[in-house]
Amino acid sequence: MGEAQALIWEDIDFNEKMISISKTASTIKNRDEDADTKMVTVIDSAKTVHSIRQVPMNKAVEKILRKQKDKPQNDVFVFASKVGTLLSARNIGRAYKSSLERTKLPNTFNVHSTRHTFATRLLEKNVNPKIVSELLGHASIQITLDLYSHVLPPVKHDAVNLLD
Numbered sequence: 001m002g003e004a005q006a007l008i009w010e011d012i013d014f015n016e017k018m019i020s021i022s023k024t025a026s027t028i029k030n031r032d033e034d035a036d037t038k039m040v041t042v043i044d045s046a047k048t049v050h051s052i053r054q055v056p057m058n059k060a061v062e063k064i065l066r067k068q069k070d071k072p073q074n075d076v077f078v079f080a081s082k083v084g085t086l087l088s089a090r091n092i093g094r095a096y097k098s099s100l101e102r103t104k105l106p107n108t109f110n111v112h113s114t115r116h117t118f119a120t121r122l123l124e125k126n127v128n129p130k131i132v133s134e135l136l137g138h139a140s141i142q143i144t145l146d147l148y149s150h151v152l153p154p155v156k157h158d159a160v161n162l163l164d
Contacts, residue, residue, distance in 0.1 A: 001092060003023075003046075003137075005024075005041070005079065007021075007078040007079065008078065009074075009075075009076065009078060011078070014062065018057065019054070019057055020054055024044060025086060025089075026044065027041045027089050048137075050138060065078065096109075115136070116147075120148060122135070123155065124155070
């Protein structure tokens with residue numbers, strides 16, 4: 001979620017159909033004792049060198065991003081509040097839960113579940129795990145394989161069946 005929160009329009013290249021991931025947003029305790037809020041969202045560089053990456057956008061993502069760009073409050077952040085400021089993780093979570101209710105999906109998913117779904121669907125479509133690992137920004141393919149090995153048994157059957 002932090003990577004999406006931190007996206008600005010300079011990170012989106014519609015010509016090349018690429019999204020640049022280089023930073024992340026996180027919510028931390030506000031150290032300013034006089035502040036009205038106890039928590040504050042800050043943008044920092046990506047967690048690791050592997051987190052910095054280019055992610056291609058498909059047609060569906062491009063359509064969504066172009067629609068986002070047309071919103072007047074979205075002049076800096078790709079996903080902004082109604083007044084153009086950085087969205088809080090809490091508000092994103094609320095909006096996500098609301099969309100689950102509207103679409104009658106189980107309320108057992110969270111925003112991070114979409115990342116897992118993305119990886120799972122790619123692996124189910126026999127995308128090379130190394131590519132999936134790079135798209136997710138994992139430091140090694142081993143991390144990806146450890147997290148998503150449950151997806152591979154059907155893929156193993158498909159691979160062996162190629163020899164029939």
